[in-house]
Amino acid sequence: MRPYLKILPISVKYYSQNVYSKVLRENVLNLIVTSSLALVTGSFLVRHSYTIKLIPLATITNKTNRKRTVQSKHITATLAKKINExxxxxxxxxxxxxxxxxxxxxxxxxxxxxxxxxxxxxxxxxxxxxxxxxxxxxxxxxxxxxxxxx
Amino acid sequence: MNFQTNIFINCPFDNEYKPLLKALIFTSLYFRFEPKISTTASSSDSRITEIMKLIENSKYSIHDISRCEPLKSGEMPRFNMPYEMGIDIGCSVYGTKIQKTKQCLILEKVKNRYDTVISDISGQDIKEHNNNPKKAIEKVMEWFAANEAVPIKMIPGLSTIWKKYLECKAKIEIILLEDGFTKKEIKDLSIPQYISVMKSAL
Known part of the structure; x- marks a missing residue:
């Protein structure tokens, strides 16, 4: 499997000029950068045989400045059960x-x-x-x- | 889709209207009806086709024409709601035998406001809600009772149903906040999502 890069657009408010990367599983690199750095790092990694996967709309909601991404929310069956009970x-x-x-x-x-x-x-x-x-x-x-x- | 239990809700989707829409959804679900709302955003053929299907398959309809007014001074008013209401009334007049049993409630902001612009609907069941969700719930309950859509003995007092509505909203808000939703995300839940969580809360 070729390694690929996820570039997540992030809120500058919480992550100004921070670069945060984490290898989540083998050959998969999640890299969170500000938009200004995304293109530079992206093109660099393409030259080094990474495949880039763009994630269009990741939402950052953590106000305590912890580096955490939250994908768009869904009403799951578990959540519905919690509401019910x-x-x-x-x-x-x-x-x-x-x-x-x-x-x-x-x-x-x-x-x-x-x-x-x-x-x-x-x-x-x-x-x-x-x-x-x-x-x-x-x-x-x-x-x-x-x-x-x- | 079950024709007998479907309620087509024809209303605006702007933020100012949302408290009224949520109240209408709750009231429908509380009395075991299935609210049917067009969620297609486009104004193309597909949207009106979807709306016509919802109309054809719903015995009950609620049309809110309270927002048929220009958004800004000098602009034309919005005609979508009266247009869809016309299709629904047409369906109940020219439709199949079962569609002739359709019932519709027309909601307005204040009494007799429509007289000046759409006087042809005089004689229909038109009620005013004064932009108040509690009043909208009351009018829908009265309409259910008048049309025997719900047996009168099954209809509680307005204060009871209003309390239940607030409790359901609180359940939704607290669980979703605990699950990491922001207040804005809760406020901006899509209509299908809102129907889904309200069903769970009831």
Whole structure:
């Protein structure tokens, strides 16, 4: 098998002028370079019998500046199963209703309490939440969109 | 495709409309209907052919004509939604025996706005949602009840279904965030992806 090169376009924001390479398996070299270096390194490696494989759209999402590439996301069967099975009784919902902000526990029919101010509702949610890995406070806007997750 | 349980949703796909579209998808799935939405981006023959197939194979249709207005001052309004609505109404009038049983709901932003531009649709089932997803869910539920698409005893109160909607959205958001999706990626999920995750959440 001829060695080949994957050139991954990357976000300069996180990887400015860094060159990162790793041999993932025999004869396969993944090389991540900034766009300005890609052509130079690419043409150099072609001259040395590498086959270049261009990956058109790799996405970098790691904000902690670790060198990690994330391919485009898919909803896998495992992910769908997780969504289906997740327990929500420890979650607290903060939602606007009739010019008030209501706090409701997961699965509860009625709101725990309503507040005039969003900040008061949030404080109340923080007080009643059970501390666990699976506890979240989810804040919604009037359109039913999630504005914040704690 | 199952004609009896398919709902063709004819609406815009812009970001401002997405909260309403998500609410319509949820309501359809909650009542065990299958939302059918054209996801072909091109404006070529293939797109309209796909739409006509969806129309032919869906007993129910929701047409939202609330965005039939120019995007910018001086521009022409968008006519895709009324055009597809016309095809659907035509199908229910001139179609096969089973297609004559089709039911459609027309959604508008505010009451009677359409009168000035498309008065011929007066007499159809037209409801306003005021750009509010909760109101859109309410109107769809009322339409299901009025057409016996869902037995009345199976239709919960609006607050119950709204709570369920928020819970499902929270499930999707939290699991996808934990899996490494960014907020933007979650917001920009494609329509088929959104239908798929919402089915899992329900």
């Amino acid at each position: 997740i327990e929500t009784q420890d979650w607290i919902y903060v939602t606007p209703r009739d010019n008030m902000w209501t706090v409701r526990k997961g699965g509860a029919e009625r709101a725990f309490r309503s507040y005039k101010l969003k900040v008061a509702a949030l404080n109340a949610a923080k007080k009643i939440i059970q501390p666990s890995i699976n506890s979240h406070i989810i804040v919604f806007d009037a359109q039913g969109e999630i504005s914040k997750v704690f």
